[in-house]
Amino acid sequence: MTSTQLKTITPELETLGAEPYYQSVGDEIALFEAAAQKRLPVLLKGPTGCGKTRFVEYMAWKLKRPLVTVACHDDLTTADLVGRYLIVGDETVWLDGPLTAAVRAGAICYLDEIVEARKDTTVVIHPLADSRRALAVDKRGELIPAPPGFMLVISYNPGYQSVLKEIKPSTRQRFVALEFDYPNAEIEAQIVATEGGIDPPMAQKLVKLGELTRNLKGAGIDEGASTRLLVHAAQLIGAGMAPAVAGTAAVARALTDDPDMTQTLDDLVRAVF
Amino acid sequence: MAERKLFAHELEEILDAFLFASPSHRSIERLAEMLEGLPRHQQDFVLRVARGAAKTNTELGYLVATLAINALDRLDENAFHDWVIAGLDVFDKKGLRAAVETLRDIDGFLALRAGRLHASFADVEQRLARFVLGLSGRPLALKSGAYPWTDTETIYLPERLAHFATAEDNRRLYQGLAVQLWAQTRYGTFNVDLEDAIAAWPEPMERGQALTWLAHLEAVRLAACVARDLPGLGTLLGELRGAWPAEVSVALVDLQAEDADINDTLRWLDHFMVEGAVPPAPTFVGRLEPGIAARVRNERITRDTETLKKAIGALKGAAGKRHAPPNDFSAELNQETGEIEVRVDGEAVKLPDDARAAAQSLLQDLGQVPPEALTPAGDAPWMPDDRPKQGGETLCSGDSEIRYDEWDYHRNAYRRAWCHVFVTDVKPGEGSFVRETKTRYAPFIHQIKRRFEAVRGEDRILGRQPDGEEIDLDALVEAVNDRKSGAEPSARLFCRRVRNERSLAAMFMIDMSGSTKGWVNDAERESLVMLCEALEKLGDAYAIYGFSGWTRKRCDIYRIKSFTDAYDDAVRARIDGIEAKDYTRMGVAIRHLSKLLNDQPARHKLLVTLSDGRPDDFGDEYRGTYGVEDTRRALQEAREQGIRSYCITIDRQGADYLKHMMGPASYTVLDDVKKLPLKVADIYRKLTV
Numbered sequence: 022m023t024s025t026q027l028k029t030i031t032p033e034l035e036t037l038g039a040e041p042y043y044q045s046v047g048d049e050i051a052l053f054e055a056a057a058q059k060r061l062p063v064l065l066k067g068p069t070g071c072g073k074t075r076f077v078e079y080m081a082w083k084l085k086r087p088l089v090t091v092a093c094h095d096d097l098t099t100a101d102l103v104g105r106y107l108i109v110g111d112e113t114v115w116l117d118g119p120l121t122a123a124v125r126a127g128a129i130c131y132l133d134e135i136v137e138a139r140k141d142t143t144v145v146i147h148p149l150a151d152s153r154r155a156l157a158v159d160k161r162g163e164l165i166p167a168p169p170g171f172m173l174v175i176s177y178n179p180g181y182q183s184v185l186k187e188i189k190p191s192t193r194q195r196f197v198a199l200e201f202d203y204p205n206a207e208i209e210a211q212i213v214a215t216e217g218g219i220d221p222p223m224a225q226k227l228v229k230l231g232e233l234t235r236n237l238k239g240a241g242i243d244e245g246a247s248t249r250l251l252v253h254a255a256q257l258i259g260a261g262m263a264p265a266v267a268g269t270a271a272v273a274r275a276l277t278d279d280p281d282m283t284q285t286l287d288d289l290v291r292a293v294f
Numbered sequence: 295m296a297e298r299k300l301f302a303h304e305l306e307e308i309l310d311a312f313l314f315a316s317p318s319h320r321s322i323e324r325l326a327e328m329l330e331g332l333p334r335h336q337q338d339f340v341l342r343v344a345r346g347a348a349k350t351n352t353e354l355g356y357l358v359a360t361l362a363i364n365a366l367d368r369l370d371e372n373a374f375h376d377w378v379i380a381g382l383d384v385f386d387k388k389g390l391r392a393a394v395e396t397l398r399d400i401d402g403f404l405a406l407r408a409g410r411l412h413a414s415f416a417d418v419e420q421r422l423a424r425f426v427l428g429l430s431g432r433p434l435a436l437k438s439g440a441y442p443w444t445d446t447e448t449i450y451l452p453e454r455l456a457h458f459a460t461a462e463d464n465r466r467l468y469q470g471l472a473v474q475l476w477a478q479t480r481y482g483t484f485n486v487d488l489e490d491a492i493a494a495w496p497e498p499m500e501r502g503q504a505l506t507w508l509a510h511l512e513a514v515r516l517a518a519c520v521a522r523d524l525p526g527l528g529t530l531l532g533e534l535r536g537a538w539p540a541e542v543s544v545a546l547v548d549l550q551a552e553d554a555d556i557n558d559t560l561r562w563l564d565h566f567m568v569e570g571a572v573p574p575a576p577t578f579v580g581r582l583e584p585g586i587a588a589r590v591r592n593e594r595i596t597r598d599t600e601t602l603k604k605a606i607g608a609l610k611g612a613a614g615k616r617h618a619p620p621n622d623f624s625a626e627l628n629q630e631t632g633e634i635e636v637r638v639d640g641e642a643v644k645l646p647d648d649a650r651a652a653a654q655s656l657l658q659d660l661g662q663v664p665p666e667a668l669t670p671a672g673d674a675p676w677m678p679d680d681r682p683k684q685g686g687e688t689l690c691s692g693d694s695e696i697r698y699d700e701w702d703y704h705r706n707a708y709r710r711a712w713c714h715v716f717v718t719d720v721k722p723g724e725g726s727f728v729r730e731t732k733t734r735y736a737p738f739i740h741q742i743k744r745r746f747e748a749v750r751g752e753d754r755i756l757g758r759q760p761d762g763e764e765i766d767l768d769a770l771v772e773a774v775n776d777r778k779s780g781a782e783p784s785a786r787l788f789c790r791r792v793r794n795e796r797s798l799a800a801m802f803m804i805d806m807s808g809s810t811k812g813w814v815n816d817a818e819r820e821s822l823v824m825l826c827e828a829l830e831k832l833g834d835a836y837a838i839y840g841f842s843g844w845t846r847k848r849c850d851i852y853r854i855k856s857f858t859d860a861y862d863d864a865v866r867a868r869i870d871g872i873e874a875k876d877y878t879r880m881g882v883a884i885r886h887l888s889k890l891l892n893d894q895p896a897r898h899k900l901l902v903t904l905s906d907g908r909p910d911d912f913g914d915e916y917r918g919t920y921g922v923e924d925t926r927r928a929l930q931e932a933r934e935q936g937i938r939s940y941c942i943t944i945d946r947q948g949a950d951y952l953k954h955m956m957g958p959a960s961y962t963v964l965d966d967v968k969k970l971p972l973k974v975a976d977i978y979r980k981l982t983v
Contacts, residue, residue, distance in 0.1 A: 098791065100763035108770065108787050111777075205633075229523070233428045240427055265526075285424040288469070292429070292527045 031117045034087035034126040043079035044212050046204045053080050056197045062150040062173040067201030070247025073176045077131045087128035089119045093138035124156045127170025135175040150195040217255020227251045230293045241282045246272045265294040299334040302326045312345045315352045346704040379707045412456035413464035432655050442580035444475040445590045470534040477516040488584030506573040507566050511559045513579040518550035539574035598652035599667040605649030625668040698885045701927035713846045713882035720852045723870025731823040739827050742975045746831045762788030799835040799896035805905035806840040811874035813967045814906045820971035822869050826861050828975045841883035842875035849882045880909040881924035888932040901939040926955045
């Protein structure tokens with residue numbers, strides 16, 4: 022039986038309907054567009070919750086391409102990306118993995134936190150990220166050339182400094198790198214206000230809280246509050262919670278389990294509200 | 295069975311044994327007579343506690359014995375013990391005179407103990423330090439002092455606050471004071487020359503009044519600033535202070551205005567001083583030490599300016615190296631974001647983190663970044679070495695920021711923040727020790743590696759899973775057969791790969807004391823080479839640190855390989871560079887290294903010590919039982935944190951203390967140095983299988 026006779030299931034991919042909210046902070050949109058036009062893969066660097074995923078969603082919408090997002094974890098294997106055989110009744114059926122589906126559809130494939138994935142995934146990522154632009158599906162004996170619309174985007178957080186969690190030079194040197202960071206106070210307040218549906222003065226207070234927690238980075242917590250956390254707090258406030266309660270639940274408790282550090286963060290929440 | 299009580303001459307003999315060095319020795323006879331009146335169990339108790347105190351200082355031992363009768367009237371044995379410990383703690387921190395006063399003040403001790411209402415600096419220090427760091431973003435140290443004030447780099451707070459009725463309120467008072475003093479550094483109290491401003495009142499009395507007024511008026515202005523930026527803290531300050539004193543009410547509106555600055559405060563200072571008004575008591579406002587603050591502030595500004603200049607110079611220099619010198623170079627402050635923007639040929643360049651911190655610090659001090667700080671310092675690339683060293687050897691003469699408690703078995707209590715830890719790198723060796731060792735032991739290394747490979751966690755394939763990467767053919771054939779024969783087929787037709795994780799982190803603690811000089815040191819280094827080779831195969835997280843030291847004021851920890859370092863040439867050079875240093879104060883090393891170990895995410899944690907004998911330090915204090923007990927205590931603490939410890943000791947004298955110190959089955963004694971390299975890797979393997 023050859024691969025063409027096999028029953029193959031390919032998930033349907035659609036482009037995003039509504040425009041996702043994204044607040045540009047620099048020239049990242051233009052750079053991404055240029056990379057897309059020249060079919061270059063892109064690497065997004067930056068701390069957690071600073072808008073990397075939202076940015077990719079926004080770009081997929083802007084470029085009118087479907088988006089496949091894979092949250093990488095440490096048991097993510099090549100098969101999870103490429104696809105696998107399934108048994109349905111008496112038949113063996115091939116199910117395309119997210120990466121294969123994205124290649125077939127000419128979509129943007131976004132591998133979030135790529136360093137978490139198992140090392141063997143590089144086997145399929147590398148040929149897609151250089152001039153070959155093709156996906157080898159070993160189990161089917163198939164080589165799928167990527168259509169012009171296909172784009173590979175990976176992200177990683179350089180803040181986690183574990184030896185095991187480093188991205189190899191051979192991988193990173195295939196990508197155009199865009200660096201992300203938390204936006205400055207004014208833009209961040211705008212984002213928090215818009216996303217959380219709260220008034221600007223309250224958003225400014227939340228951003229102030231974020232700033233205070235980021236001062237503690239490395240002094241007990243690994244990362245300060247991300248923009249995402251501040252948005253969560255804003256959404257809780259928007260839903261009628263008291264600001265201090267929202268700040269404690271969405272920011273202070275989310276950042277640490279250490280009792281001493283929790284105390285300090287609670288103190289900071291009280292200081293702001 | 296109750297024993298007979300001791301007579302004066304017997305007491306005198308016992309007292310004489312541990313008080314002979316006391317200057318008050320001559321009056322021992324009278325002391326013995328006093329103690330003769332006590333029942334035997336109390337005599338024993340007093341002698342025991344006094345002997346413990348005398349180990350710290352004989353004069354204190356004598357004092358405890360003298361005050362004992364008086365104290366036993368009012369304190370039970372537990373309280374008596376705590377009373378002595380409180381006195382010894384004061385001795386550790388402030389010396390004999392203060393300790394004597396504390397011990398004499400039994401009433402004060404009782405009041406504190408009964409109420410437990412006060413808050414002490416030690417209780418709040420850590421929490422406040424983090425809080426202030428969160429507020430300011432630049433390091434502000436906290437120290438205890440006689441009264442609350444700040445020199446702009448350190449906030450001094452009283453040892454103890456008992457102004458309010460409950461401990462919680464007193465802790466809030468600490469926070470409030472810290473916030474006010476932080477606000478002085480943040481909102482520009484020291485941005486003008488205050489000495490100059492109060493020069494009009496040189497008389498001590500007048501000067502004091504002027505400073506108190508200034509503190510009050512600034513407190514009004516700063517509280518308003520704080521309330522604007524951090525409303526929660528504004529409320530806190532308001533609650534602590536209550537209403538402003540009536541005297542300052544005329545100035546309130548003016549000083550609370552959003553654009554008020556220190557100059558407005560000074561105007562009001564003139565107003566009040568000219569009127570000759572007496573200032574209110576400075577309970578909540580802290581004091582001002584303008585002279586010291588100005589000096590510290592100026593030093594910092596110079597330092598920050600230098601750092602910034604050099605960093606900008608380096609950016610310009612680096613740009614110049616790549617191409618021709620930059621045609622267009624600019625560095626300016628973006629007023630909106632408060633960030634320095636450096637542009638080289640129109641391209642934005644990022645400043646290094648420490649330069650950004652320096653710029654932020656300058657902004658806080660001056661409200662702007664002085665133009666000279668933005669002119670690059672020469673074209674030479676900036677080397678990190680130009681910076682004043684913030685750690686390492688320059689610090690060693692002073693106090694260290696990292697301190698650990700130490701267990702004093704005489705007192706049956708901890709000595710707080712007793713040991714000062716300095717962490718430095720081992721100076722890399724230049725020889726070829728590692729290469730030679732690898733050659734010499736090549737067959738052994740090969741053997742060990744193979745044994746270790748057998749232990750390494752391999753992937754396993756689990757069959758008959760409901761989901762997985764591959765089809766399990768056996769299961770599939772069975773299922774098809776089942777179906778054909780009418781039985782219900784199993785749905786578990788896949789196989790899945792799972793990882794066998796060891797999840798183990800190991801810390802190796804290497805004795806670098808003077809006694810290891812020679813053979814032992816060589817053996818230690820050889821062991822490390824073999825261990826590293828083997829561990830690389832195994833893939834466990836491991837770190838290697840050396841320790842040595844010279845008294846509690848200088849406990850050195852030497853980094854050889856941290857958990858994040860790879861086993862590379864730098865690590866190999868550091869292994870080569872391990873040399874015999876000073877003494878072996880083990881407890882503090884265990885405390886520091888188990889803290890590092892604890893930060894590792896691994897499920898199992900192992901602390902392995904390589905040493906050549908019992909703990910020891912300069913002077914008699916740590917030698918003998920004290921050191922063993924402290925080490926034992928430190929190991930217990932580690933165990934409570936889930937760390938398993940193991941000790942490999944080369945001690946030809948037979949190590950009788952080890953069983954007590956380490957616990958059974960937690961140590962190996964080698965009588966021959968030469969065995970060490972071959973043993974260590976093997977022991978590790980056995981421990982971790």
